[in-house]
Amino acid sequence: MTQDDHHRHHHDHGGEHDRHNAPPSDVALRVKAIESLLTEKGLIVPEALDAIIETYENKVGPRNGARVVARAWTDPAYRQRLLENSTAAIAELGYGGVQGEDMVVVENTPDVHNMVVCTLCSCYPWPTLGLPPNWYKSAPYRSRSVIDPRGVLKEFGIEIPETTEVRVWDSNAELRYFVLPMRPAGSEGLDEEQLAELVTRDSMIGTGLPKVPAGRAL
Amino acid sequence: MNGIHDMGGMHGWGPIVTDEDERYFHEPWQARVFGLFFGGFAGGHFNVDMLRHEIEKMSPQDYLSTSYYEHWLHAMEALFIADGTLTRAQIEQRMAELKGAH
Numbered sequence: 001m002t003q004d005d006h007h008r009h010h011h012d013h014g015g016e017h018d019r020h021n022a023p024p025s026d027v028a029l030r031v032k033a034i035e036s037l038l039t040e041k042g043l044i045v046p047e048a049l050d051a052i053i054e055t056y057e058n059k060v061g062p063r064n065g066a067r068v069v070a071r072a073w074t075d076p077a078y079r080q081r082l083l084e085n086s087t088a089a090i091a092e093l094g095y096g097g098v099q100g101e102d103m104v105v106v107e108n109t110p111d112v113h114n115m116v117v118c119t120l121c122s123c124y125p126w127p128t129l130g131l132p133p134n135w136y137k138s139a140p141y142r143s144r145s146v147i148d149p150r151g152v153l154k155e156f157g158i159e160i161p162e163t164t165e166v167r168v169w170d171s172n173a174e175l176r177y178f179v180l181p182m183r184p185a186g187s188e189g190l191d192e193e194q195l196a197e198l199v200t201r202d203s204m205i206g207t208g209l210p211k212v213p214a215g216r217a218l
Numbered sequence: 219m220n221g222i223h224d225m226g227g228m229h230g231w232g233p234i235v236t237d238e239d240e241r242y243f244h245e246p247w248q249a250r251v252f253g254l255f256f257g258g259f260a261g262g263h264f265n266v267d268m269l270r271h272e273i274e275k276m277s278p279q280d281y282l283s284t285s286y287y288e289h290w291l292h293a294m295e296a297l298f299i300a301d302g303t304l305t306r307a308q309i310e311q312r313m314a315e316l317k318g319a320h
Contacts, residue, residue, distance in 0.1 A: 026313075027288060028247040033312035034295060035250055037304055043261050049253030056252065057242055098259075099266075119226030121270060122286070131242045135234050137286050143228040155234050170226065173267055 061130035064095050065178065066199035068128060069210075070192045073183045082180065083107060090128060100127035100176060106169060107180040108206075113160045114167045115153070115206025116177040117145035123171035125178050129204060136205065146170065156207040179206040186213045222278035248287040254294060264297040272296050 038044045068090055072079040082089040086103040090096060103125055106114040118124065119142045124132040135141050145152050149166045153159070160166055169177040181203040187195060190213060202208025225231075243249040258264050272293030273281075281289070298304040 027291065028245065029313050029316055030295075030309065031247040031250050031254070031291060032316055033309050034291075034298070034304065035254060036316070037308055037312055038254070038257065038298075041303070043263075043303065044254065044257035049250065049257060052253050052256045053243075053249045057249070098256075117226075120223055121273065133236075133240055134238060134286075135236045138231075138234065139225055139228075140231040140234045142225040143231045144234075146226045152234065156236070173270060 056126075056131055060126060062128075062199075062201035062204065063196070064093075064130075065125070065128035065201070065204045066196040067093055067192075068095070068178075069180060069199045069204065070196035072180055073187075073195055074192050079180075086178070095127040097127050099123070100125050102175050103128070103178055104169075104175050105178050105180050106167070108182045110164065110182075112165050112167055113153075113206065114169060114177075114179045115145065115149060116169050116171055116179060117142060118171040119143070119146060120170075120172065123173060123176060125171075125176040128178055129201060133201070153207065156202065158207070158209055179204050181206075181210050184210045184212050219274055221274055222276075222281045223274050243287075251287045251291050251294070255290060258294055258298065263301055263303060264294070268297055269293045 035044070035046065035049075039046055068082065071093065072082050078089065078092075081092075082105050086105040087096065087101065089105075090100070090103055106116075108114055118136070122132050122137040124136060141152065146168055149168050150160060153166070171177050181199065183195070184198060187198060190198075194213075198211045198213065200208050200211060203210045243252065255269065259266070269290065270293075273289045276284075276289065276292060280292070284292070295304075295309065299306060
């Protein structure tokens with residue numbers, strides 16, 4: 001720690017101190033302090049936090065949403081239920097809970113391309129897509145999606161024909177949107193599991209398209 | 219309420235950076251903050267709306283100069299203090315103790 005102390009001392013004057021020593025070390029220390037106090041008071045159990053972190057890091061993620069999409073592509077009755085009562089239809093596959101209590105699925109068609117943003121912060125359907133990617137929480141995406149969606153889509157490498165309407169859905173604390181992308185051409189004959197492999201995270205946010213089946217170039 | 223968080227339609231933020239490290243948590247403390255949110259939520263100390271409201275009340279300078287999970291940390295700390303669970307002095311003291319222990 002001698003190195004650190006030296007560095008600290010060197011910069012320990014006025015504003016310099018804040019800039020050089022606040023994040024990240026003081027932030028980490030602050031978090032540790034709060035966790036240890038809450039643990040002492042019996043209000044949290046560190047192992048329970050470990051389990052939650054492990055769940056969201058490794059178990060919940062866009063593969064869940066991909067299964068929902070693949071089911072909708074193969075089962076017209078399910079697709080109907082998904083569009084009419086999204087939360088219940090998603091729960092049929094076992095997904096629900098925190099940040100997915102009120103889901104609205106919006107369907108892409110040749111006439112309409114949907115994309116989702118949360119201009120205010122980072123609202124995102126955790127049970128089906130996991131935690132949001134960093135760009136989703138960033139100022140450039142939040143600010144520009146609602147005024148220049150086609151420009152944003154171009155940055156993601158997709159160009160939507162002028163004849164297709166682009167609809168932008170601003171998620172909020174009450175409603176979480178989820179895009180049902182169009183089933184790609186050339187995917188006839190694939191089973192549900194194979195179809196789910198084609199569904200990317202970004203295709204369910206609306207900033208991407210599903211993958212084209214291998215060996216079936218358009 | 220409006221404020222700096224209300225970013226829809228603002229100009230000048232530049233291109234979207236997507237080719238970054240996509241791990242959810244880049245530092246262990248970020249994951250702990252995420253976990254603490256569940257602890258506070260499950261313990262009935264606050265709900266998502268209260269957390270969001272605290273973040274929205276941050277000054278524009280603080281909001282823009284701190285990272286995403288620092289926003290959460292700021293809000294949780296304020297809420298744990300507001301409901302009497304913790305005091306600022308306790309937190310500062312514990313930080314000093316932890317620092318001393320290193």
